[in-house]
Amino acid sequence: MSTGSSVGPRTFCPGNYFASFFDFAVRSHSRAAAMLLIASLIAFLPGFFQIPPVDRDEARFAQATKQMIETGDYIDIRFQDELRYKKPIGIYLLQATVVKTAETLGFPHARSTIWLYRVPSLFGAIGAVLLTYTCALVFVSRRAAMLAAMIMVGSPLLGIEARLATTDAVLLVAVIAAMWALAHAYLSTRDGISTAPTGLAIPAVFWTALAIGVELKGPIIAMIVILAATTLSLVDRSARWLTALRPFPGFAWFVVLVLPWFAAIYGRTGSAFFVDSIGHDMLAKVVSGKESHGAPPGLYFVLFFATFFPASVLAVLAAPSVWVARHKPAICFLLAWLVPSWIAFELVPTKLPHYVLPLFPAAAILTAGAVESKLLSRQRWLERGVIWWVVVPIALSIAVIAGAFAIDRHLMFPAWPFFAAAIICGLMAWKFYNIDGAPLALIRAITAVILIVIGTFSFVVPALGPLFPSVALAHTMEEAGCQNPAAASVGYEEPSLVFLAGTTTLFTDASGAAAFLHEAGCRFAFVDAVQEPAFLLRARAMKLHYDRGPRINAFNLSKGQRITIDVFRSVGGAP
Helix, strand or coil, X not given: CCXXXXXXXXXXXXXXXXXXXXXXXXXXXXXXXXXXXHHHHHHHCCCCCCCCCCCCHHHXXXXXXXXXXXXXXXXXXXXXCEECCCCCCHHHHHXXXXXXXXXXXXXXXXXXXHHHHHHHHHHXXXXXXXXXXXXXXXXXXXXXXXXXXXXXXXXXXXXXXHCCCCCHHXXXXXXXXXXXXXXXXXXXXXXXXXXXXXXXXXXXXXXXXXXXXXXHHCCHHHHHHHHHHHHHHHHHCCCHHHHHHCHHHHHXXXXXXXXXXXXXHHHHXXXXXXXXXXXXXXXXXXXXXXXXXXXXXXXXXXXXXXXXXXXXXXXXXXXXXXXXXXXXXXXXXXXXXXXXXXXXXXXXXXXXXXXHHHHHHHHHHHHHHHHXXXXXXXXXXXXXXXXXXXXXXXXXXXXXXXXXXXXXXCCCHHHHHHHHHHHHHHHHHHHCHHHHCHHHHHHHXXXXXXXXXXXXXXXXXXXXXXXXXXXXXXXXXXXXXXXXXXXXXXXXXXHHHHHHHCCCCEEECHHHHHXXXXXXXXXXXXXXXXXXXXXXXXXXXXXXXXXEEEEEEXXXXXXXXXXXXXXXXXXXXXX
């Protein structure tokens, strides 16, 4: 992947330096790991510390963990007084460990610092990149394995999950580890493909990863593994290769790992967790579109272009060649990982983009293998496909700047150099595709995505205060300087407000907010402008004394609409 004599316009793309580092790092596993770690940090850290809690899933996960720390109860899962039994305990324990460690080390306000709750996701995303490299070595050369891992670094979907305090980045690590072990078990029976290590290492990795995945997100990892193993067994008309995973002692070890918490939650709540998690959450999503996330089959295929960009362009172009080679054991395994579960996700009515993230490593390895085999190099017609590598950075740059101006009348000039560099890299990736080859072009395209990410998440999103009204509302409480402030909110009921303003935050109506403000203590009422006339009417009827605070003009991202929130503070509360 040498950049050759880097002269002329090609020198303006930072991707050339990435490519040179790539050529240096590919010489050893330690160098490869170091490069992938550095690339991951460059791609995933922008905005990680600056972006406030994001509604709604991240804030719900973080608040449930925060309540565990507050109560010392690490078995039950609650959001305020509401049972939160959609997911098992895994991610909450990981987040709580990070936050409690920070508190022990004297970190100020650790429980209300959202990035601490994101640390497991960041580590999960980095681990997923490194494990993709490790897993790819079972199928392709070191150079192609590094390229597959870099594809994961550039995936916008993984980049988003790395910045959110949710389950999916960590689950991805468990899935890749399980599939790595499954691949060794399968390919070790094929002469000349792979040699599986002897002993218990492979079964131990497989069953431990499976247990961790179940503790994180229930049966999703089991579905992916079972569909892949069943497909391979049907294709080969034999399942004897699964004996390499030591199924009987392995399953016993799996039970030992998952049983303690499931037994504890059953002892605490009876069947409530299983009814809510399996019945009301998982099966409900299978039967119908839940929480306004219903969509017809094919949505993930459409979204793949964006969520797997820029490698999605080459993945689509490589698909016919990959299908022709489907009878090769390595290709067969990767397709068994990718296709059956993808179809299953497409058939489920409830759809969210991150559901298919555990399948991306298989797509990345297949794409990298196609690039390595020269199937996607120096063919004139391919230039028409990879033109998206320059079109998308241009469109994204314009969209981000226009969106920021529409929301906050801000042109975000500090981000412009990064967007300009991204456009140059995209242009170089397209213009010199057939001259410099697919590997270097793909690295340039990945660099373009990373530059867009840096500009957007470092400079644009954190500066858009109207996107995060909970921050402004919580700040008004802090500025009051009183002890034990409490808040009630009318018309604005986002989980981020509970996380930032306190677990006791009350979501109520206009009359409830007036009654709340009437009680003794340092109290605040946050009232949506639409509900304000009703609140003022009730306040006059109660002869309520209050101070009027600032008016917060914001944009509720969850609902996609502008909102105005007025702040009222009780008068006479004890300071």
